[in-house]
Amino acid sequence: xxxxxxxxxxxxxxxxxxxxxxxxxxxxxxxxxxxxxxxxxxxxxxxxxxxxxxxxxxxxxxxxxxxxxxxxxxxxxxxxxxxxxxxxxxxxxxxxxxxxxxxxxxxxxxxxxxxxxxxxxxxxxxxxxxxxxxxxxxxxxxxxxxxxxxxxxxxxxxxxxxxxxxxxxxxxxxxxxxxxxxxxxxxxxxxxxxxxxxxxxxxxxxxxxxxxxxxxxxxxx
Ligand code: E4P
Numbered sequence: 001x002x003x004x005x006x007x008x009x010x011x012x013x014x015x016x017x018x019x020x021x022x023x024x025x026x027x028x029x030x031x032x033x034x035x036x037x038x039x040x041x042x043x044x045x046x047x048x049x050x051x052x053x054x055x056x057x058x059x060x061x062x063x064x065x066x067x068x069x070x071x072x073x074x075x076x077x078x079x080x081x082x083x084x085x086x087x088x089x090x091x092x093x094x095x096x097x098x099x100x101x102x103x104x105x106x107x108x109x110x111x112x113x114x115x116x117x118x119x120x121x122x123x124x125x126x127x128x129x130x131x132x133x134x135x136x137x138x139x140x141x142x143x144x145x146x147x148x149x150x151x152x153x154x155x156x157x158x159x160x161x162x163x164x165x166x167x168x169x170x171x172x173x174x175x176x177x178x179x180x181x182x183x184x185x186x187x188x189x190x191x192x193x194x195x196x197x198x199x200x201x202x203x204x205x206x207x208x209x210x211x212x213x214x215x216x217x218x219x220x221x
Contacts, residue, residue, distance in 0.1 A: 001174065001175045001179060001180065001181065001182060002023040002024065002052075002180060002181040002182075003021060003022055003023055003181070003182055003183075003184060003189070004022060004023060004024040004025055004026050004052075004053075004055075004161070004181055004182070004183035004184070005022045005024075005025050005026075005183070005184060005185075005186065005189065006025075006026045006027075006031070006163065006165070006183040006184055006185045007025070007027070007031060007185060007186050008027045008031040008032045008034070008035050008039075008042055008043075008046065009031075009034075009035060009186065010035075010037075010042070010045060010046070010049075012186040013025060013046055013049060013050065014049060016186070016189060017049060017050055021189070022050070022052070022189075023052045023053075023181070024050065024052035024053035024054060024055070024079075024081075024181075025046055025050050025052075025053075025054045025055065026054075026055040026083070026105070026127070026161070026163065026183040027043065027046070027054070027055060027056055027057065027083075028057050028083065028107070029057060029059055043056050043073070043076055044076050044077075047076045047077035047079060047080055048077065050079070051079065052079060053079055053080075053081045053103075054077070054079055054080055054081065055080075055081045055082075055083045055105045055107075055125070055127075056073045056076065056080055056081070056082065056083060057082075057083035057084075057085075057107065058070060058073070058082060058083065058084055058085075058093075061085070061087065061089060061090075062089050063089040063090075063092040063093045063096070066084060066089065066090065066093040067093050067096055067097060069082075070082040070084075070093065070097055070102055070104075071102075074102055081103045081104065081105045081124060081125065082097060082102060082103070082104050082105070083104070083105045083106075083107045083127075084097075084104050084105070084106055084107065084123075085106075085107055085108050086106050086107065086108050086109050086110075086114050086117075086118060090106065091106075091117060091118065091121040092121075094106060094118065094121040094122055094123050095121045095122055097122075098121070098122030098123075098124075099122075103124035103125075104122070104123050104124055104125070105123065105124065105125040105126075105127055105161065106118035106121075106123040106125070106126050106127065107127045107163070108127070108129065109126050109127055109128045109129065110128065110129060110132070110133060110143070111143060112143055112146035112147045112150055114126075115128060115143075115147040115150070115151075115158075115160070116147075116150055118158065119151060119156040119158035123158050124157075124158065124159065125158065125159045125160075125161040125180075125181070126147065126158055126159075126160060126161065127161045127162075127163040127183070128140070128143050128144060128147060128160070128161075128162065128163065129163050129164035130143065130144060130162060130163070130164055130165065130166075130170060131164035131165060131166035131170070132164045133164075134166065140164070140170075141170070141173050141174070141177070144160065144162055144173075144174060144177050144179055145177050147160050148160055148177050148178050148179060152178075159180035159181060160179045160180050160181070161179075161180065161181040161182075161183060162174040162179045162181065162182045162183070163183050165182055165183065165184050165185070165188055166188070167188065167191070168188065168191050168192055170182070170188075171184065171188070171192060
C-alpha cells in the first residue's frame, strides 16, 4: 500500500520526504488556504520536492474551465495528478483529460457508486473520504471494502486512494482490505511512527550503554 501525505505544508512535506516514507502528496484548497504562501508558488515547490504523484485540485466547477485549469496545473510537473470533484461536469472533464493522457484523482467520493462512475469515466484514482462518512454515522471503511471489491471484480485500473483518514486503525484496515493508497495528515503519520515501547526500550538501551562505557574505558562502536 502506498502512503501519501495529505498536506501543503513544506516543512512536513520535506520532513517525511527525507525519511523516505511517503510515496506522494495530496492537497486541496483548504490545505492550501492554511499556508501563508502564494498557492501557485507553493504547488510548484511541492511538485519539485516530491518525486511521486502530487494531487493538485481544480477550483472550477464547469468542464471547460476545469480542463483549462488542469492544463495549467500539469505544467507544474509531469508528476501532477489533477484532482477533480465528483460532479457531472467533473466526470466529463475526467473523460476529456483521460483521452489527453492526463491522470486524474476524483475527489469528494462518498459512495461505491460514485467511485464506479469515476472509474468508468477513466479516473486514475478515486478518493473516498472515510472520516467524513464516519462523522455522519456511516461506515467509511465499508465503502472502501465495496469499492475494492467492485474494482477487482471488473478489473478497473483505477486506484483506491483512502482519504479523510482520522486515526491509525483506518490505515491498518485500509491495508487489510487492499486499498492502493492512504493519504495521511501529518499528525496521523506521526502517530504511525510513535510507539511508547520503542521510546522506553531506547531509553533503557542508552542508559545501559552509558553504564557500560563508565565500566569499560575506551569502548567505541
Ligand atoms: C483528500 O485528498 C483530502 O485532501 C482529505 O483527505 C480530506 O480530509 P478531511 O476530511 O480531514 O478534510
